[in-house]
Amino acid sequence: xxxxxxxxxxxxxxxxxxxxxxxxxxxxxxxxxxxxxxxxxxxxxxxxxxxxxxxxxxxxxxxxxxxxxxxxxxxxxxxxxxxxxxxxxxxxxxxxxxxxxxxxxxxxxxxxxxxxxxxxxxxxxxxxxxxxxxxxxxxxxxxxxxxxxxxxxxxx
Numbered sequence: 001x002x003x004x005x006x007x008x009x010x011x012x013x014x015x016x017x018x019x020x021x022x023x024x025x026x027x028x029x030x031x032x033x034x035x036x037x038x039x040x041x042x043x044x045x046x047x048x049x050x051x052x053x054x055x056x057x058x059x060x061x062x063x064x065x066x067x068x069x070x071x072x073x074x075x076x077x078x079x080x081x082x083x084x085x086x087x088x089x090x091x092x093x094x095x096x097x098x099x100x101x102x103x104x105x106x107x108x109x110x111x112x113x114x115x116x117x118x119x120x121x122x123x124x125x126x127x128x129x130x131x132x133x134x135x136x137x138x139x140x141x142x143x144x145x146x147x148x149x150x151x152x153x154x155x156x
Contacts (some may be wrong), residue, residue, distance in 0.1 A: 126148055
């Protein structure tokens, strides 16, 4: 229904038309919100299904391509040896906070942070060279923090 100004003496009719338009816009807005919530929920379900360690394995490995042949080989070997850390990540909670000690180059922490988006991960690595390599991964999400010092308070 389009908005029209009538030049009649009956002002109640004009008010009724505006009120109807506002109600239609509110209904459209509510319907739009319902569709958005539906698609957000469905997207989260699909992402949870397909975004597994195997899905992110190539992305994790590509973070170590230009960090030296030895480092790339070590990360590739680690991913292969642990089958992309599937079993280890399956044991992690979906939400909350965890600390990973002696994280090495950070491949496990990075994989876990990509798969478990709602889990805050603090990866501790005392070797400063390995720590710098882990910190300089382009794909590190916001839920992953690398540090050399163990946090004093750990929430789980």
